[in-house]
Amino acid sequence: xxxxxxxxxxxxxxxxxxxGAAPPEISASMAAHAADCDACRRELDDLTLVxxxxxxxxxxxxxxxxxxxxxxxxxxxxADADADTVARRRVAAAPPGRTRVxxxxxxxxxxxxxxxxxxxxxxxxxxxxAAGRQAAPQPAPRARRMSGTTAWALVATAGLLxxxxxxxxxxxxxxxxxxxxxxxxxxxxxxxDSLETVLRERExxxxxxxxxxxxxxxxxxxTSVGRPLARMFWNPGTHRWTLLVYEIRPPRQGRTYQxxxxxxxxxxxxxxxxxxxxxxxATMTAxxxxxxxxxxxxxxxxxxxxxxxxxxxxxxxxxxxx
Amino acid sequence: MVDTDxxxxxxxxxxxxxxxxxxxxxxxxxxxxxxxxxxxxxxPRLYAVAVxxxxxxxxxxDVLEDTIWQAWHEAGSYAPSQGTVATWLLGIxxxxxxxxxxxxQRPKDAVLETRYGEPGTASGRLPIHHxxxxxxxxxxxxxxxxxSQDQREAFELACFHGLSQTxxxxxxxEPLGTVKTRLRLAMQKLRExxxxxxxxxxxx
Numbered sequence: 001x002x003x004x005x006x007x008x009x010x011x012x013x014x015x016x017x018x019x020g021a022a023p024p025e026i027s028a029s030m031a032a033h034a035a036d037c038d039a040c041r042r043e044l045d046d047l048t049l050v051x052x053x054x055x056x057x058x059x060x061x062x063x064x065x066x067x068x069x070x071x072x073x074x075x076x077x078x079a080d081a082d083a084d085t086v087a088r089r090r091v092a093a094a095p096p097g098r099t100r101v102x103x104x105x106x107x108x109x110x111x112x113x114x115x116x117x118x119x120x121x122x123x124x125x126x127x128x129x130a131a132g133r134q135a136a137p138q139p140a141p142r143a144r145r146m147s148g149t150t151a152w153a154l155v156a157t158a159g160l161l162x163x164x165x166x167x168x169x170x171x172x173x174x175x176x177x178x179x180x181x182x183x184x185x186x187x188x189x190x191x192x193d194s195l196e197t198v199l200r201e202r203e204x205x206x207x208x209x210x211x212x213x214x215x216x217x218x219x220x221x222x223t224s225v226g227r228p229l230a231r232m233f234w235n236p237g238t239h240r241w242t243l244l245v246y247e248i249r250p251p252r253q254g255r256t257y258q259x260x261x262x263x264x265x266x267x268x269x270x271x272x273x274x275x276x277x278x279x280x281x282a283t284m285t286a287x288x289x290x291x292x293x294x295x296x297x298x299x300x301x302x303x304x305x306x307x308x309x310x311x312x313x314x315x316x317x318x319x320x321x322x
Numbered sequence: 323m324v325d326t327d328x329x330x331x332x333x334x335x336x337x338x339x340x341x342x343x344x345x346x347x348x349x350x351x352x353x354x355x356x357x358x359x360x361x362x363x364x365x366p367r368l369y370a371v372a373v374x375x376x377x378x379x380x381x382x383x384d385v386l387e388d389t390i391w392q393a394w395h396e397a398g399s400y401a402p403s404q405g406t407v408a409t410w411l412l413g414i415x416x417x418x419x420x421x422x423x424x425x426x427q428r429p430k431d432a433v434l435e436t437r438y439g440e441p442g443t444a445s446g447r448l449p450i451h452h453x454x455x456x457x458x459x460x461x462x463x464x465x466x467x468x469x470s471q472d473q474r475e476a477f478e479l480a481c482f483h484g485l486s487q488t489x490x491x492x493x494x495x496e497p498l499g500t501v502k503t504r505l506r507l508a509m510q511k512l513r514e515x516x517x518x519x520x521x522x523x524x525x526x
Contacts, residue, residue: 015509016502020420021480021487045405050513051416051481052409057462058482061370063383071387072361079354079394088352088398 005029010040018047073220076320080262080297089264213237217298219319228280230317232259232298239289241271245282248316251275251302258303259284260311262321264294273307295321342407349397361390368415375419375484385422389415423484465515469508476501477508 003025005013010033016022017030034041063071219230228248234241243259251257259271269288276282297320302313342363348356365386372385392414400410466474479485479493487505491498 012506015506016487018509019477019480019505020416021485021490021505023486023488046513047509048413049405049409050509050516052405052412053516054462054466054481054512055367055371055412055416056459057466058370058374060366061373063365063369063386067383068365071365071383071390072358075361075387075390075394076354076358078391079357082394084395088350091351 003029005033007033007037007040010034010037011043014040014043015047018044018051073320077222077297077318080320081266213292215292215321217295217319217321219298219300219317222315222318228317230300230319232319234295236290236292239287241284241286241288243271243274243282243284243286245274245276245280245284245300245317247280248276248282249280254305255302255313256305256307257282257300257316258307258311258313259286260299260301261288261290261295262297262299263290264296266296268299268311270307270309273303297321343402346393346397346400346407349394350400357390357394360393364390364411368411371412371415372419372422374482375416376422381422381426382419385415385418388418392418420484424486462516465512468511468515470504473504473508473511476504477512480505 005026010030013022013026013030017027022030034044213236215234215236217232217234219232221228226247226249228245230243230245232241232243248257256273256275258273260268261271262268271286271288272284274282274284297318299311299315300317301311301315303311345356345360349360368389369382369386372382372389373379376382376385389411393411400407469477475494476490479490480487485493487498487501491501494501
């Protein structure tokens, strides 16, 4: 409990408190006093302004670009996941369907090749170790629209990966009902048991890339283990989603990976589950209708083998939507 | 032929006080692009303040992240009548830095060196023309030179290195009362010198 401070004593301690050099109990007593004393509050404000000005003498320190990008990425993800953010947007009544593009720090260069592997990202704030950070990450690129030319150029590269993964049948593709028709997640299991099914799915996966409005979301590592990377390709016109995953470790026994769309209103909608191949790659396709402006982020979590109605396990990969 | 690298950057412009206030308003409405823009604009400055106090890169990065996150959470309670966004952010950064510093042990004999930027390398956050920014920094440095050596030493230890009055007394071997007097006189002199300097920087 704070001991009350007299006004005369408060005047004597103003400069020391403003500097942050006073004992904690004095600072706390001063804060309580200033809440009721306009004169002391004004004095403290003025002294704080003086100190702020003097920080201009401290030369700017450039941040390591990779580490800065990691901090920035974590902050964006935290804001996205914060329930308070949702409440604020409701209050502000932002118009639906608005697409925002966040500027990437100056000089950022982002590889767009489907097979390009990003450097490991710094671990998430919640799970990062107190010391011994990972190597500097590449900044997580924001979702962006592809020109038709670039989209077609990706077809050859990504299509080979998709076709190969499908034919190897090393994954589970659980197609859920379209979002618009299923307010609650509806997880259904579908296996590619016939060649016809495999070919149909391969064609559908390739079709994702044949769009001038292709959206790409890069997912970066949220753990301190390995260097997994993923990219989600989304064709809003056909509601097709194709996920390519690289260098992901196998899930624990009896577990699988599940992909979630985090939407406006802070809802988590499952897109399906997958199990990686021995080489750490995985591919998943799904159909899910979603208004382009409503996607906030995409996450991949580890869940029970049959999936989960809502995320229960740790986040391995996450990326921010458009 | 597809480029394997694409530069997706946009330059982070120096918006000035009005631009900062607009960013805070947008953040209060949940606008994450404004949040990102605030980070782009303020990270180097806030990091510099944190490093000055906590001295360690990892801790300074944590302070930077905590500062920006606190700004996000408290954007709705920021009021221009309290001061500029710069004052608000730097105040948070300083408080977080001191918190971090006091949460860990620092050797009593640690070397604490205060380095100031040269006038030509004035803070990039100043919302005024470069020449004016240089003049501003020169006036700040001149104000510090008006302090006696003892006052300046005590002030720098508190302001730029986060020492408490008791720690300053221990370090300098001076009585606590003497340290308090030096700190008070230093702040009062700086306030007299800098009030006319502060007013032009608040426009914008």
